[in-house]
Amino acid sequence: MGTFRFASSSRRSLAISLFCAVLVFLVGGFGDIFAEEPAPVVKVLVTYHSRSGNTERMAEAVVEGAKSVVGTEVLLKRVGQVTAEELFSADAVVVGSPVYWSNMSGEVKTFFDNWQFKFGVFPEFKMKNKVGAAFATGGQLSSGKEVTMLTILAAMLGNQMIVVSGGGAFGASATTEGDSPGIDKKELADARALGQRVAEVARLVRGHSAR
Numbered sequence: 001m002g003t004f005r006f007a008s009s010s011r012r013s014l015a016i017s018l019f020c021a022v023l024v025f026l027v028g029g030f031g032d033i034f035a036e037e038p039a040p041v042v043k044v045l046v047t048y049h050s051r052s053g054n055t056e057r058m059a060e061a062v063v064e065g066a067k068s069v070v071g072t073e074v075l076l077k078r079v080g081q082v083t084a085e086e087l088f089s090a091d092a093v094v095v096g097s098p099v100y101w102s103n104m105s106g107e108v109k110t111f112f113d114n115w116q117f118k119f120g121v122f123p124e125f126k127m128k129n130k131v132g133a134a135f136a137t138g139g140q141l142s143s144g145k146e147v148t149m150l151t152i153l154a155a156m157l158g159n160q161m162i163v164v165s166g167g168g169a170f171g172a173s174a175t176t177e178g179d180s181p182g183i184d185k186k187e188l189a190d191a192r193a194l195g196q197r198v199a200e201v202a203r204l205v206r207g208h209s210a211r
């Protein structure tokens with residue numbers, strides 16, 4: 001009887017040890033098979049010109065929207081500070097400008113001109129198939145925001161980029177003077193929607209699913 005009890009308790013401890021070993025194997029090693037793959041990183045560059053802060057506020061909201069898409073790395077920079085490496089390593093570029101005389105500001109135009117003068121995009125079309133989008137702020141309701149976004153998109157199209165909208169038909173925009181000065185909640189939401197769409201499309205273009 002004593003021998004039987006010994007044999008039975010030793011079998012129980014063997015079974016417990018085996019169970020623990022299987023558990024450790026499943027959780028520690030085999031479990032990795034079921035672990036979700038980290039999402040591949042897609043890089044979004046958000047760049048802007050701003051003197052009195054309105055376009056900068058929109059740029060920050062675009063960044064928030066892009067970051068809401070898993071696996072997105074976002075860089076926020078003023079147009080004059082973007083390096084060739086930052087431009088060419090981006091999968092998507094979102095450019096924001098204040099409306100100056102119903103068009104993009106001189107700083108933003110100079111940024112595009114420098115794609116050739118400083119960064120040498122031609123003749124290889126180094127920006128080809130990157131995703132592009134635009135945002136703008138203007139003092140008046142109807143005084144050039146859409147033209148500003150369209151001229152930004154035109155510069156991108158000339159570089160064979162894939163342009164997308166979001167927030168509004170041509171990108172996100174805000175009216176900064178008049179009855180409600182500054183940027184309101186709806187305009188910030190539009191800017192976030194633009195950032196999110198850009199990140200989603202950049203993932204699709206790179207062959208990753210958007211989550």
Ligand SMILES: Cc1cc2nc3c(=O)[nH]c(=O)nc-3n(C[C@H](O)[C@H](O)[C@H](O)COP(=O)(O)O)c2cc1C
Nearest residue numbers: 050051052053054055098099101102138139140143
């Ligand atoms: C030189 C200059 C020209 C401007 N021209 C226009 C214009 O044509 N239409 C418009 O709606 N706002 C115009 N504005 C107003 C700015 O677009 C507006 O205040 C903008 O939100 C400023 O952006 P920021 O705060 O990012 O500098 C002009 C402002 C300046 C300084």
